[in-house]
Amino acid sequence: MLLNCIRLFVCVFCVSYYTKCCVGQFINFSNYDTTTSPPLPFPACQADDLECLRRGLRTFFFLMESGHMGMQSVDPMLLNSLTVALPEEQLSFLMRRINVTGAKWTKLAERKFNLPGGKNGVRFISNLHVTGEITMMTAARIDPFFARITMDIQDVESNITYSWAGQRGFDNEDYIFIGPERVAVRNSRTPFFFVQSNNQEDTTRMEQVLKARPTFLEHLSNEITIALMHSVVDNFRLFASKNYVNFNIDQLSIALDELNPKPENRQLNLFK
Numbered sequence: 001m002l003l004n005c006i007r008l009f010v011c012v013f014c015v016s017y018y019t020k021c022c023v024g025q026f027i028n029f030s031n032y033d034t035t036t037s038p039p040l041p042f043p044a045c046q047a048d049d050l051e052c053l054r055r056g057l058r059t060f061f062f063l064m065e066s067g068h069m070g071m072q073s074v075d076p077m078l079l080n081s082l083t084v085a086l087p088e089e090q091l092s093f094l095m096r097r098i099n100v101t102g103a104k105w106t107k108l109a110e111r112k113f114n115l116p117g118g119k120n121g122v123r124f125i126s127n128l129h130v131t132g133e134i135t136m137m138t139a140a141r142i143d144p145f146f147a148r149i150t151m152d153i154q155d156v157e158s159n160i161t162y163s164w165a166g167q168r169g170f171d172n173e174d175y176i177f178i179g180p181e182r183v184a185v186r187n188s189r190t191p192f193f194f195v196q197s198n199n200q201e202d203t204t205r206m207e208q209v210l211k212a213r214p215t216f217l218e219h220l221s222n223e224i225t226i227a228l229m230h231s232v233v234d235n236f237r238l239f240a241s242k243n244y245v246n247f248n249i250d251q252l253s254i255a256l257d258e259l260n261p262k263p264e265n266r267q268l269n270l271f272k
């Protein structure tokens, strides 16, 4: 069955994968296991070909959106609640029913292999649109202030690093195991926001506070972006656990260490 496999794609996060199902150039339907997935339109990319990797990322987001292999869509992504507080000012914000859209247009800005500690990294740029309910609690008024809010988070940069290791599966194929990820987020500008409520006083007061202390919006938008990126990596982890790579993992590690030319010259498909 495996002989029928063709190389299907290079995932943008990692290296070349085969899907488990193996539909070859000559499709043999009697061989085709419908419980596994059909072939995926991933391009085969060189490590330095950012445009190609970007197309791979598009495909990956499309697969997440379609719930491929049990992956969870991240566009829209719903979050229950987030809190940001400035205790010294006795001021806090609670955001609820958060609905984040736009993740699927996330752009790949940079892809790094062999970071210190053998980690891999990706840098993403996203534009996100957020809606939700916001409650402001102050020391000055017992009743909280309440409004609906929309936020536009523009060009937020996420820097994701993760460790990875090869693992031989029960099926004797090599899989990439993705370790815990670290997500650092940088916002180049304060998000645009708009608050709306039935109570004009609440609206005005919240607008004033949010304008005077952009750090609240920045914190909220960073937390939202970090949650989003953890979901993306969770999906990728699931994906990697179900799709084996098309080379021996030990060979890859040795090749990366020994060959180790400038990372930008490294061709992933050397190892196929």
Ligand SMILES: *[C@@H]1O[C@H](CO)[C@@H](O)[C@H](O)[C@H]1NC(C)=O
Pocket (backbone or CB within 6 Å): 028, 029, 030, 031
């Ligand atoms: C399809 O695969 C089966 C099982 O390996 C094999 O018996 C059959 O001859 C194949 N058919 C074709 C058309 O290749």
Ligand SMILES: *[C@@H]1O[C@H](CO)[C@@H](O)[C@H](O)[C@H]1NC(C)=O
Pocket (backbone or CB within 6 Å): 076, 078, 099, 100, 101
């Ligand atoms: C989230 O927002 C999108 C776009 O506005 C909308 O289509 C979707 O229904 C919303 N989801 C929920 C659960 O409110």
Ligand SMILES: *[C@@H]1O[C@H](CO)[C@@H](O)[C@H](O)[C@H]1NC(C)=O
Pocket (backbone or CB within 6 Å): 115, 121, 159, 160, 161, 184, 186
């Ligand atoms: C991204 O993470 C890497 C590794 O942790 C670090 O070297 C780099 O400076 C970070 N870049 C930004 C913009 O945070």
